[in-house]
Amino acid sequence: MYNIIQKNQSLCHLNTLRLKSLAVNYVEFSDINLLPSISKYIKEHKCQFFVLGGGSNILLPEVYNGLVIHCKLEGVACISQNNTSMLVRAMAGEQWDKFVEYTTLHGFFGLENLSLIPGTVGAAPIQNIGAYGVEVCDFIEYVEVYDVLEKQFKIIKKKDCHFQYRNSIFKKMPNLIVVAVVFQLLKEPILNLEYVDVAKCMTGVTNVTPVELRNCVIKIRQAKLPDPAIIANVGSFFHNPILTNGIVNKLKSNYNNLPVFRVDDNYSKISAGWLIDNLGLKGYRENKVGTYEKQALVLVNYSDATQTDILDFANMIKNKVKQKYDVELNIEPIIIEKG
Numbered sequence: 001m002y003n004i005i006q007k008n009q010s011l012c013h014l015n016t017l018r019l020k021s022l023a024v025n026y027v028e029f030s031d032i033n034l035l036p037s038i039s040k041y042i043k044e045h046k047c048q049f050f051v052l053g054g055g056s057n058i059l060l061p062e063v064y065n066g067l068v069i070h071c072k073l074e075g076v077a078c079i080s081q082n083n084t085s086m087l088v089r090a091m092a093g094e095q096w097d098k099f100v101e102y103t104t105l106h107g108f109f110g111l112e113n114l115s116l117i118p119g120t121v122g123a124a125p126i127q128n129i130g131a132y133g134v135e136v137c138d139f140i141e142y143v144e145v146y147d148v149l150e151k152q153f154k155i156i157k158k159k160d161c162h163f164q165y166r167n168s169i170f171k172k173m174p175n176l177i178v179v180a181v182v183f184q185l186l187k188e189p190i191l192n193l194e195y196v197d198v199a200k201c202m203t204g205v206t207n208v209t210p211v212e213l214r215n216c217v218i219k220i221r222q223a224k225l226p227d228p229a230i231i232a233n234v235g236s237f238f239h240n241p242i243l244t245n246g247i248v249n250k251l252k253s254n255y256n257n258l259p260v261f262r263v264d265d266n267y268s269k270i271s272a273g274w275l276i277d278n279l280g281l282k283g284y285r286e287n288k289v290g291t292y293e294k295q296a297l298v299l300v301n302y303s304d305a306t307q308t309d310i311l312d313f314a315n316m317i318k319n320k321v322k323q324k325y326d327v328e329l330n331i332e333p334i335i336i337e338k339g
């Protein structure tokens with residue numbers, strides 16, 4: 001086993017923010033049978049660890065002293081079906097967008113609005129990825145995991161995943177390595193066109209196919225978000241704050257353009273990007289870090305930034321937002337400490 005652990009592996013090319021980062025110990029696994037040995041290594045060395053997927057929602061430290069476990073499990077299969085739906089199992093290391101492409105090409109409905117989100121299938125349930133009115137939990141049946149502490153494979157049913165906005169049980173249980181996710185997808189269309197941009201793009205299209213809706217979402221995203229292969233970023237850097245309707249109404253009376261999305265009878269979600277943009281910070285840059293010119297919610301590493309540079313810039317934004325609106329912003333990507 002020990003010969004598969006690599007020492008001092010650079011992670012710079014393995015995170016979309018391209019932060020300079022070195023893993024003191026690093027292992028890639030494309031076979032679930034390696035997991036018990038990895039677990040044994042962690043126990044014997046009493047080391048910290050985390051799972052790395054596509055590195056598109058993570059802030060890496062300059063040096064990580066523990067073990068980085070890079071998930072490379074591949075494979076997609078339809079495992080059962082009935083008249084209305086299909087169960088599809090995807091291994092955790094599959095590229096998320098390739099998987100969405102596969103499901104839409106097969107005519108299955110459900111994941112179209114989540115097209116073009118970077119990263120892997122295994123990371124999708126961790127923050128319950130979402131876009132254009134759809135969250136991945138809407139289509140997850142169960143998640144298959146390996147528990148590093150108990151050295152056991154387990155199935156976590158959807159109801160036990162405690163999915164919320166950009167959150168799940170997995171964020172509190174880093175001992176669980178996701179190995180596969182099983183999705184229930186639909187044979188008949190139930191389209192989510194609640195977002196104005198999506199509805200506009202689909203106007204006049206009848207008998208919508210999953211591929212058509214996917215193409216429309218891709219077009220919208222490409223116009224608004226930077227391609228991480230060209231501009232180093234991790235997508236939205238802050239969560240959209242969820243506040244009581246009382247607080248939101250007060251904000252709205254001062255800022256009537258503020259976009260508001262109803263959550264339930266008591267809470268609403270407001271646009272963090274708008275709050276930052278309204279401070280005049282869209283496209284603002286300080287040395288190595290800045291906000292993206294077309295979307296203030298996205299932070300960009302312009303050259304050689306470290307985790308500290310990014311967090312300093314993010315804190316500057318958080319402070320300005322707090323001062324102006326009395327609203328607390330929370331950082332979305334996972335901050336990895338040095339281990």
Ligand SMILES: Cc1cc2nc3c(=O)[nH]c(=O)nc-3n(C[C@H](O)[C@H](O)[C@H](O)COP(=O)(O)OP(=O)(O)OC[C@H]3O[C@@H](n4cnc5c(N)ncnc54)[C@H](O)[C@@H]3O)c2cc1C
Nearest residue numbers: 051053054055056057118119120122123129130178234235
């Ligand atoms: C341009 C851009 C646009 C984006 N748009 C969206 C969007 O619209 N909606 C959205 O929700 N997100 C978005 N994101 C964020 C990101 O793509 C998602 O959160 C994605 O699911 C992260 O996947 P990853 O494989 O890169 O995870 P990583 O960044 O590698 O890891 C993220 C977290 O998941 C954990 N993890 C990863 N794999 C596993 C596993 N197999 N088992 C256990 N834990 C694991 C890691 O330890 C870490 O805590 C965007 C990012 C970018 C760069």
